[in-house]
Amino acid sequence: MEQTSTPSQWEQLKKIIELGDKQRLEAHIENISASELVHAMAHLDKDDQLRLLNFLSPDYSAYLFNEIPDAQATGLLEQLPADKAATIIQEMWSNDQADLINSLEEEDAEAILAEMNPKEAEEVRRLARYADDTAGGLMITEFLVFPESDTVGNVVENMNQHAEEYSDYNVQYVYVKSVKGRLIGVLRLRDLLLSPATTPIRKIMLKTILSVSVDQKLDQLLEFFEEHDFVGAPVVDQEHKLVGVVLRKDVMEAAAERSDAELMRTRGIIGGEELRSMPLLLRSRRRLSWLSVNIVLNIIAASVIAIYQDTLSSVIALAVFLPIISDMSGCSGNQAVAVSMRELSLNILKPHEVLRVVWQELSVGIINGLILGVLIGLAAWVWKGNPYLGLVVGSALTINTLVAVGLGGSIPLFLKRVGMDPALASSPILTTVTDMFGFFLVLSLASLMLPFLT
Missing domain, CATH: 1.25.60.10 (MgtE N-terminal domain-like)
Incomplete structure (x- = not known):
């Protein structure tokens, strides 16, 4: 059937x-x-x-x-x-x-x-x-707040009268404000239900309140909710007046969306978001904005090979190591880019601190570059039985790793300082420079040692 x-x-x-x-x-x-x-x-x-x-x-x-x-x-x-x-x-x-x-x-x-x-x-x-990545941009204004002069009976009656409207609210907390509108307390629903109707709410409110400022950034909100297991937090303005409530779930969603957008930008998607349901020409234009620049940069890097084509034809084994050296250096550089991007977003790092970043990256680069250089040098020696080939490729990888981490750490700072998006431009610039410099190192060193390589 x-x-x-x-x-x-x-x-x-x-x-x-x-x-x-x-x-x-x-x-x-x-x-x-x-x-x-x-x-x-x-x-x-x-x-x-x-x-x-x-x-x-x-x-x-x-x-x-x-x-x-x-x-x-x-x-x-x-x-x-x-x-x-x-x-x-x-x-x-x-x-x-x-x-x-x-x-x-x-x-x-x-x-x-x-x-x-x-x-x-x-x-x-x-x-x-409000900016999207602040408490003001993430907060909701659907919340319950009552003046301190109200009684438990008034509050409960109000909630009953507006039950249909409040049913859509995320009612976890009921807030209390002063005569001047300042946030002064929070009520637990159980205290409302179990207290006599004539009790003023200021008598049963919790006076110790943890709130966030309306202009607090997303990273600060993430830290707040990591420290405190709250469903939401009241948002106050400069006068400590309650203006909204920011929910944990909205903060977590915003952090996930930011990560997705940053990933898309690092992959060359202009605008930080693309869906295949978007108009075809829009998607094409956004991708080409990055790809057209990238192809020019790659042509520049490839021109180095053209200059040394005689050396490359004499020692064809070098062709095997060129992509390895450029790729490994690029990986090291992109690690440095990622750390700088993260520290910039957390305000740990300022755009003018280039020298400190370069020094710290070179410290790591010396260790990692030497280890990686020795490994690829030994591989080349064992493969071709020529220690000079190992010396050329090993030295090139070591030096290029130092260049890559130094640039990778500093490029995001420079781009941030001139008002460009570090997430979008750092990787193509780094890739081009490390490719070009890596090719130059391998082929120029090989040219100097050509009698020992052929």
């Missing part, structure tokens, strides 16, 4: 979209995992994605936008009418609203904000002014 394969999730989703069955569509989305939903959306074409959003209610569309990558969400928002986009954004968490608005072109963003509730639109504008 012939077996039929089960349709994939995206094929099922596409079929339901074609049928136009709204209830079945929402039920299907509820029953598939977030990862399956992301995969299904990536396989739908733009028309089907837009049809899907038109069928879904705003809250279901908001759920969908929270699950798919930001770049994909931005692309979809730009295709929607402003009023439709506004209804979806209004169903999202405040920090997600600000992130999406910031990712849009200014004209599109203003058109959507104009369709939103004025009070909520102003709140989004306020959050959008």
Whole structure:
């Protein structure tokens, strides 16, 4: 009996979209995992994605936008009418609203904000002014705060009256503010429920509060949550007024996204993010921005070989060691790049501290270069039975390792100082220089010792 394969999730989703069955569509989305939903959306074409959003209610569309990558969400928002986009954004968490608005072109963003509730639109504008990698850029404004003069009964009654609104809040803590609006305490829900209704909340609040400043950077937030096992932390401004709550999960997600973006930039993806659902010409342009520069740099490095082609033809064994020396030196240099990038992000290192970095890298480079040089020199000697060949390639690798770590440690500092992105430009510059210098060392040393190599 012939077996039929089960349709994939995206094929099922596409079929339901074609049928136009709204209830079945929402039920299907509820029953598939977030990862399956992301995969299904990536396989739908733009028309089907837009049809899907038109069928879904705003809250279901908001759920969908929270699950798919930001770049994909931005692309979809730009295709929607402003009023439709506004209804979806209004169903999202405040920090997600600000992130999406910031990712849009200014004209599109203003058109959507104009369709939103004025009070909520102003709140989004306020959050959008904070940098993405700060507590202000990551915080949510959906939190509960009450004046210190309130009683337990007033607070509980307020929570009951607004139960539907608060049901979407991440209610782990209830905060207390002073008459001047300063954060002065936090309430545990069990204390609220177990205390007499007439008790002033200032009597049962916890007065020792750990908060973060609105301008604290992502690395500082990571350190905070590593030290404290909290679900979230209150965010305060310069006057110690409560302006939001930053959640542990949002900090961890931001750190993961930053790592992904840095990895993409080091691989030459301009903009730090690419999805294959993006427009073809955009993807091509972003890649070519890096590749076109890189091919010029590689031609420069290869020109060194052309200059010494007579030496290379006389000692053909050198061709085996050229890529080894350039690759090993590049690896050593990229290790130095990674350390400098990390220290710059943690503010341990400042762009002007080049000499200190070079000295520290050369200390490591001398040890590693000598060990690697001896190893490759012995390999060349054993292979060809010629100690002079071993001396040439071993010396070249040792010296090039020193050059690579010195440059690898200092290039990110220089690029940072002149306002360029170290993650994007460090590796191609380092690779070109180590290739060119490595080829030069091997071939020039071989030329000097040519009588002993042939």
